[in-house]
Amino acid sequence: MRALRFLPDSFTMMLVATVLLATVVPAQGVYVDAFNDLTIFAIALLFFMHGAKLSRKAILEGSNNWRLHLWVMFSTFVLFPILGLLFQWWHPVDVSPQIYSGFVFLCILPATVQSAIAFTSMAGGNVAAAVCSASASSLLGIFVSPLLVSLLMHVQGDTGNGLEQMWHIILQLLLPFVAGHLLRPLIGGFVEKHKKMIGKTDRTSILLVVYTAFSEAVTQGIWHKVGVGSFAFIVAFCLVLLTFILVINTYVARWLGFAKADEITIVFCGSKKSLANGIPLANILFPVSAVGMMVLPLMIFHQVQLMTCAVLAKRYQDKQRKVAQSELVTATVQAKGQ
Template sequence: MLCAVALALLWPAIGTSDGPLHLGLVTNLGVSLVFFLHGAALSRQSLKAGVSNWRLHAFVQSTTYLVFPLIGIVLVLAIRGALPPDLVLGVFYLCALPSTISSSVAMTSLGKGNVPGAIFNASLSNIVGMAATPLLIGIMVSTGGAHLPLGKAVLDIALQLLLPFVLGQLLRPWLADWLARNKPVISKLDRGVVVLIVYSSFCDSTAAGLWHNYAWWMLAVVFVLVGILLAVVLLGTTWISRSLGFSLPDEVAAVFCGSKKSLATGIPMAKLLFAGHPGLGLIVLPVMFYHQLQLLVCSVLARRYAERAA
């Protein structure tokens, strides 16, 4: 991904949405394909296994769509005027995103946590996020005096993300075995589409001259900011889950599902929500930073949880 950003900064013309590679169309098709495969890969049996733990579900979903956005509002009020508007919006966009599925489940498994509960909550979070994230962003944008065509954004998300997801789920009985045999290929395709969207977004921003207007220290500030955000959420989810008397497996699932934000969903959704926006590269930057940090920090945390459970 860093290579994609570097290429976009050095040679942006080739990768713009309407450039010679036609990445606008390619990434749109890629996003729909990825969400179709996500739907086909989601096991209903796994969801059923984790459905009964309502306290865990309420905790994770409220953390994702209530606590995180409230923290985002505080951050926006604190940094508004000090950072470019697109970066400020990107910080709130990060806070409005759903949890990530793959790494939440993987970290929960590594930490000897409640894996069925993690699968259920991470999956539910992504489904809810197709409506909740645009709504939260629409509210935030409108309070700043701007306008986001929310109806069109939700329709685009429904057509490009939700519809392929549902079709994939319907066709799962015929595709499940093939998907199980080709997990590495599916994973590479998923990451490849995300990298292409990041590359195209940064190409568009560079071609529009966006990066010439801002000092690089601002990026360092955003990196530190999302690091503080991750630390606050990890500490908060850990403390609250223990205060609520969660078992250790439930605590592991609550911490990892409640603290994570999905790059795989966030980048494609940003492409739809902020379609044609030259500052898309800035908007997704906090998500990219947070993604890298959460993987590093949570992998260490998962090993510590595993040691406690041993």
């Protein structure tokens, strides 16, 4: 049963199928504009649902742990980018420069929300703080990630000027997010009741953006630039990057004297990168021909972080259970002694 946790999840299999579909039957001709328009709508819907799912009460409950949130933001928007830039500078393997740029883009993205909270809960961490930290990271990422792209990355192509990009971000990401959150008092009950259906809507939106991006990438010859060796290199570095971040966050949390529940929150919230935020942002910030290559490391990192953190969360859960059982035995012995 332990080996099953290393199998790809259903969403990852759908991502692979979408990339294969775009490889075999890419959108071409008149369908390109239609898919681009549909993608814009899908991204807006995705962020509208993100806003509608965001609970103000849960955020307020975990907002007072400022030291924890400060480190998570540092890990997400400072430590990760530094590692990405060092790796790009080191350039250890001769692969396409766009792959290294894709890793830098991966490193400047915000954290996930759903998986960070789910793993924190499973491991016995501070769930209220995880909700607050992951949600704040996702919201900040709408502004911080594009700013870091402009400061740290040099992408060739016509992506528009900074003001034009910011307008697209506000229009496609921020306004739908704010609208969804403001409408939560009206639609919150519906959202909570139909979580599975809304989850499918989120995934469909991401799959549509992936198909559109990879259709263009295929016509630009992405698979001539990414062979088996390059793909294996991406997987290997995703594992190295995630391991490095997990180790740093674990030991920093202990060094700073955080409780075990807060340590767990830091480990899972400070090590994630959001596919749901990253793909729409790439679609806005980069030339259409570059999007497929830019998001390839992110798509692979998405699966690596899910499999690795599932095992790590189970280990934390087992340790917490053993500690609880030991404390129960000790309390029972003491009670009998009295």
